[in-house]
Amino acid sequence: MSPDRHVVAVFGGACAGSTAADILGAHGVDVVVFEQNARPYGKIEDGLPRWHRDQRRMEYRRIDARLSRPGVHLVPNTRLGTDLQFTDVVHWGWSAVLLANGAWRDRPLDLPGAERWVGRGLVYQNPFIYWFNHAPEASYRGPRFEVPPGAICIGGGLASIDVVKVFQLELYGRVLRDRGIEVSMYDLEHAGIPATCRAHGIEDPHQLGVADSWLVYRRRVEDMPLAQAPPGATPEQVAKTEFVRRKMLAKAQEKYLFHMRPQAIPLSLLIEADHVAGVRFMETQLQGGRLVEQPDHTFELRSPLVVSAIGSLPEPIPGIVMKGTFYDYADWDTGAYAPVSGVFGVGNVVTGRGNIKASEHHSKDVAAYLVEHYLGVQGEEAPRTVEGLFDQASARGEAAAAHVVTYLSEHPPLPAAQAESLLARVRARQQSVGYQDYASWMTRVTPPDAE
Numbered sequence: 094m095s096p097d098r099h100v101v102a103v104f105g106g107a108c109a110g111s112t113a114a115d116i117l118g119a120h121g122v123d124v125v126v127f128e129q130n131a132r133p134y135g136k137i138e139d140g141l142p143r144w145h146r147d148q149r150r151m152e153y154r155r156i157d158a159r160l161s162r163p164g165v166h167l168v169p170n171t172r173l174g175t176d177l178q179f180t181d182v183v184h185w186g187w188s189a190v191l192l193a194n195g196a197w198r199d200r201p202l203d204l205p206g207a208e209r210w211v212g213r214g215l216v217y218q219n220p221f222i223y224w225f226n227h228a229p230e231a232s233y234r235g236p237r238f239e240v241p242p243g244a245i246c247i248g249g250g251l252a253s254i255d256v257v258k259v260f261q262l263e264l265y266g267r268v269l270r271d272r273g274i275e276v277s278m279y280d281l282e283h284a285g286i287p288a289t290c291r292a293h294g295i296e297d298p299h300q301l302g303v304a305d306s307w308l309v310y311r312r313r314v315e316d317m318p319l320a321q322a323p324p325g326a327t328p329e330q331v332a333k334t335e336f337v338r339r340k341m342l343a344k345a346q347e348k349y350l351f352h353m354r355p356q357a358i359p360l361s362l363l364i365e366a367d368h369v370a371g372v373r374f375m376e377t378q379l380q381g382g383r384l385v386e387q388p389d390h391t392f393e394l395r396s397p398l399v400v401s402a403i404g405s406l407p408e409p410i411p412g413i414v415m416k417g418t419f420y421d422y423a424d425w426d427t428g429a430y431a432p433v434s435g436v437f438g439v440g441n442v443v444t445g446r447g448n449i450k451a452s453e454h455h456s457k458d459v460a461a462y463l464v465e466h467y468l469g470v471q472g473e474e475a476p477r478t479v480e481g482l483f484d485q486a487s488a489r490g491e492a493a494a495a496h497v498v499t500y501l502s503e504h505p506p507l508p509a510a511q512a513e514s515l516l517a518r519v520r521a522r523q524q525s526v527g528y529q530d531y532a533s534w535m536t537r538v539t540p541p542d543a544e
């Protein structure tokens with residue numbers, strides 16, 4: 094029989110989960126990675142818009158390498174909260190349990206009755222980008238969206254800029270096709286709309302008559318969370334960050350032509366014929382850093398598609414205790430979950446977002462540089478590598494793994510029989526989902542037309 098050893102369960106197999114699994118595996122720990130989807134690529138596959146083609150492929154390969162390491166056992170198609178219950182699985186006898194399940198719940202739009210209109214003109218950012226990424230696959234069966242003229246996005250962070258870019262790429266791609274000009278989404282995104290039009294003899298894209306889409310943000314352009322000042326920033330650093338934000342937005346608008354309306358919050362959805370027809374907004378002002386509503390200044394934007402991109406949060410899972418919108422952590426740095434010792438959050442699940450913060454590896458300028466590349470506002474010639482953005486999730490996975498390694502070193506390994514019995518349960522589940530080994534599973538579940 095094999096020796097006594099640690100066996101750790103990880104829920105979520107993407108950036109953070111696979112990194113932690115890889116490191117624990119390298120320490121001789123058996124790691125069981127439960128992943129809700131068939132493919133373990135998380136936000137990289139479903140949240141990072143598919144025009145980041147090379148970046149996605151590279152990240153896929155990195156995740157593949159981590160999850161195919163000996164000692165790492167993937168259990169796909171197994172969702173915590175549905176196929177396994179937290180209050181049960183946490184007591185199976187693991188050495189430790191890691192929650193690496195990301196942030197997939199859209200922050201709800203705080204408008205009276207808004208939830209009634211979801212799917213009838215109101216769409217959240219996560220399913221919208223999921224559609225954009227997967228709709229070209231023949232096997233896609235989810236909801237389909239048609240981007241109408243003047244579509245509206247409520248937000249202000251990177252994800253909201255992704256959404257308006259999708260709007261514009263869809264609108265201009267369609268109008269160019271209607272004129273017999275075939276341009277791939279990749280080329281349009283890469284070169285930008287005005288340059289693509291010029292290359293096809295259209296000097297002014299406005300002559301195409303597209304009603305450009307809208308991004309509406311509650312604060313000023315200078316406040317958009319696109320670049321972050323370092324903690325304790327000097328007034329000069331704050332001013333520079335604000336300048337970078339303005340510049341990034343201006344470049345994105347220059348390349349993709351969307352309208353931006355800062356300093357406005359949604360008041361109510363406009364409804365016509367049982368469908369969203371637009372949004373009524375109220376202007377805001379900033380007074381001493383505080384947002385002050387201007388009830389006498391309202392306006393309407395009309396469109397049958399409104400995408401809310403105001404943040405992603407960890408999903409509530411039955412049995413996991415929440416503190417507000419997050420899980421109940423005793424320590425935000427280690428991700429230690431307060432109610433049960435030996436349970437740790439890792440990656441986006443901890444804060445709900447990967448906040449680009451100044452760190453040893455990612456100074457403010459590096460972060461701004463990465464985001465500019467992420468947004469594709471660096472000009473046509475610049476290389477499109479946004480690797481560092483995802484390195485942050487991996488870095489958090491590494492940091493969490495280090496805490497778990499310390500935790501494990503303070504606890505005796507599981508007796509061999511207990512480790513074996515855990516792995517027997519794992520094998521049974523793998524068998525029931527039809528999983529044998531990583532390479533053949535991935536070949537089987539990857540759609541032939543997946544990008």
Ligand SMILES: Cc1cc2nc3c(=O)[nH]c(=O)nc-3n(C[C@H](O)[C@H](O)[C@H](O)COP(=O)(O)OP(=O)(O)OC[C@H]3O[C@@H](n4cnc5c(N)ncnc54)[C@H](O)[C@@H]3O)c2cc1C
Nearest residue numbers: 105107108109129135136140173194195440441447485486
């Ligand atoms: C628009 C955008 C902006 C970004 N901004 C930043 C940024 O500012 N800073 C930064 O560091 N990174 C950013 N990123 C990069 C990226 O989102 C994350 O850093 C990284 O992908 C998070 O990895 P994760 O493993 O924590 O979460 P995810 O990639 O979300 O992986 C979670 C995994 O858990 C699985 N899962 C979920 N629920 C369950 C369950 N109940 N049971 C089992 N499995 C489950 C999911 O299927 C998924 O595979 C951004 C990405 C995008 C698309």
